[in-house]
Amino acid sequence: MAREASWSDGPDGARRRTPPDAPHGPVVALYDKCVATLPSVPGVRPVHDDHVRAIMPYLEAVTARDLALEVPDEAKTPPSTSTSRLDRAGLRGGGGGGGGGDGDFFRRGERERVGERERERSSPSSSPEPGARRGLEYLHLHEDLAFTLGVFKFLAAGDAIPTHDHPGMTVMSKILYGAVHVKSYDWVVAPEDEGKPPPPVPVGTPRLARVVRDGVVAAGTTPLALFPTRGGNVHGFTAITPTAMLDVQAPPYALGAGRDCHYFHEVSEGPGGEPAGAGYAWLAAAPSQPESFRIDHGTYRGPKFGSNATEGGYYTYEGGHMMH
Numbered sequence: 001m002a003r004e005a006s007w008s009d010g011p012d013g014a015r016r017r018t019p020p021d022a023p024h025g026p027v028v029a030l031y032d033k034c035v036a037t038l039p040s041v042p043g044v045r046p047v048h049d050d051h052v053r054a055i056m057p058y059l060e061a062v063t064a065r066d067l068a069l070e071v072p073d074e075a076k077t078p079p080s081t082s083t084s085r086l087d088r089a090g091l092r093g094g095g096g097g098g099g100g101g102d103g104d105f106f107r108r109g110e111r112e113r114v115g116e117r118e119r120e121r122s123s124p125s126s127s128p129e130p131g132a133r134r135g136l137e138y139l140h141l142h143e144d145l146a147f148t149l150g151v152f153k154f155l156a157a158g159d160a161i162p163t164h165d166h167p168g169m170t171v172m173s174k175i176l177y178g179a180v181h182v183k184s185y186d187w188v189v190a191p192e193d194e195g196k197p198p199p200p201v202p203v204g205t206p207r208l209a210r211v212v213r214d215g216v217v218a219a220g221t222t223p224l225a226l227f228p229t230r231g232g233n234v235h236g237f238t239a240i241t242p243t244a245m246l247d248v249q250a251p252p253y254a255l256g257a258g259r260d261c262h263y264f265h266e267v268s269e270g271p272g273g274e275p276a277g278a279g280y281a282w283l284a285a286a287p288s289q290p291e292s293f294r295i296d297h298g299t300y301r302g303p304k305f306g307s308n309a310t311e312g313g314y315y316t317y318e319g320g321h322m323m324h
């Protein structure tokens with residue numbers, strides 16, 4: 001295949017350049033770290049927790065300003081940016097002790113999950129000004145076989161991405177500004193199937209999922225990470241204020257290659273009429289993307305690199321465009 005041939009130039013199958021005199025900045029540093037860290041050919045070597053740990057500080061360092069994003073006034077004081085409640089509750093700060101093998105980032109995520117529930121209760125619901133723009137935009141920063149970098153913009157409070165999955169994918173997300181309600185799930189599987197890719201959910205037959213997260217995540221929160229079978233691989237977002245979220249998706253969605261996106265909604269009962277129980281939910285697959293959901297392409301005005309670089313020969317990706 002011509003597409004594969006174009007990936008044969010670099011040491012790990014891709015041609016990527018990072019000249020020493022190229023412009024640097026946090027988002028370029030993030031891109032470079034992803035290039036250096038993530039497996040370049042999906043499926044040959046899966047994304048590992050260590051890859052995520054290595055990339056997270058670079059993702060956390062990127063700000064809205066670094067991407068030339070204008071922060072809307074409504075997002076400048078989102079309802080849950082104050083950390084004082086978390087500080088008082090002892091939920092923030094400190095490296096924490098104990099072993100367990102997971103890094104600080106993973107333990108912090110657990111603490112913040114508790115904090116989110118508290119913050120959600122204190123979050124006023126807001127609605128957009130009359131006549132305000134609303135809907136979703138995607139700003140494309142980079143895409144290759146190994147990963148995508150992009151920004152999802154929720155233009156107004158109430159804008160939502162319906163519950164969907166990321167089969168076989170690892171996703172890291174940082175809220176650049178604003179706040180969103182996140183509800184995420186992992187599929188419940190038999191112990192012998194732990195860690196294996198779950199089979200697709202047939203339309204019309206709900207599958208049991210464990211609720212991983214149900215709360216508000218705001219700018220200033222440690223970036224989220226989800227994995228193919230844990231961490232909330234199935235999730236939906238509803239904006240509390242205008243919000244921008246920077247995503248690293250590795251590998252990218254790939255229609256027909258086992259990484260298609262599916263959509264779900266909660267139903268009250270399982271196939272035999274059984275309730276889900278506390279902390280669980282029955283999810284039914286939608287036959288297709290909900291008609292009411294669409295994402296427009298927005299204009300990215302930040303530094304160009306990777307597949308988005310058009311001139312200068314720096315940070316160029318020469319493998320072609322995979323999909324949108």
Ligand SMILES: [Fe+2]
Pocket residue numbers: 164165166171235
């Ligand atoms: Fe997602």
